[in-house]
Amino acid sequence: MKIFKVGDTQLAVCEACRSIKSMTFALRDVPFSDGSGIVKNVLVGVCDTCDYVIVTPQQSAPAIKRELDKQRKPLEARVPAHMVDILNLASAELGATPDFSKVLIKYYVHTLSLNEKKALHLEKYLQNDLAKGPSQKRISLKGIQVYDDLNILKERSRMESTTDVLKAVVINIYEDFFDKPKKGVIETLRGLASASF
Ligand SMILES: [Zn+2]
Incomplete structure (x- = not known):
């Protein structure tokens, strides 16, 4: 060139x-x-x-x-209020502020998009009781990477709706942090959180 x-x-x-x-x-x-x-x-x-x-x-x-x-317009999804709380709590667990919620979702969307098996499992989270509730809050994501990652994840998870994918990701985060804590994942994210503040 x-x-x-x-x-x-x-x-x-x-x-x-x-x-x-x-x-x-x-x-x-x-x-x-x-x-x-x-x-x-x-x-x-x-x-x-x-x-x-x-x-x-x-x-x-x-x-x-x-x-x-x-x-470009941000990616948006309306979700039940407790999902925003879950993201805030997970961020707090990492020593970060609620602002870190967006990074957290992006990280999960990215890693899930690379893992065919986990991506296929994602839809099951929608059967969780936490998937229910009126959608009164909004998750809004901006960035180049997350668009591409989300499209790959939609394909791999066989889910069409952005909202469904994001809801399932939040419940996956809940499971990894609070239900069956995954130390390795939490440690990796703690490193990421410390670098972004
Ligand atoms: Zn001329």
């Missing part, structure tokens, strides 16, 4: 000028193609005649992807 520097020039076909023009690489704020947002300070090739953005080189793709992910 060729890496371009600010100030590099080359000839390119400018769609706006409808001819071959000299183009210079520069940092620009670029709108998404669907107009839903803007990525600031990306390296692009700009037409020297009319200022049209002619190319966005490959090297700018990761930064653009990050911005797209940032502006």
Whole structure:
């Protein structure tokens, strides 16, 4: 892959000028193609005649992807209130604040997505009494990784609903922390919690 520097020039076909023009690489704020947002300070090739953005080189793709992910809507699920309490209690068990709940869920979604057997077992948690109750609170998750992990987990667990998957994950967390405590898992998470505060 060729890496371009600010100030590099080359000839390119400018769609706006409808001819071959000299183009210079520069940092620009670029709108998404669907107009839903803007990525600031990306390296692009700009037409020297009319200022049209002619190319966005490959090297700018990761930064653009990050911005797209940032502006993506969070994953949301409505859950019974006691599920939020379980996450808060588990976080407290790790010496963390309730803010750690999101990391906790992401960690479980990730590790479960890598474990076919555990993923298949996940749906059984929905038969637990803790799966019941009116859904009056919300779990909201943001991040690039969790979208991908959740999609894999849905496939592997044969569950279609994001809400069901997240409910089952919370009950899995309850089991690992309070019902049949798994020392190894808790220790690993304690390490993670200490690094994030
Ligand atoms: Zn032009």
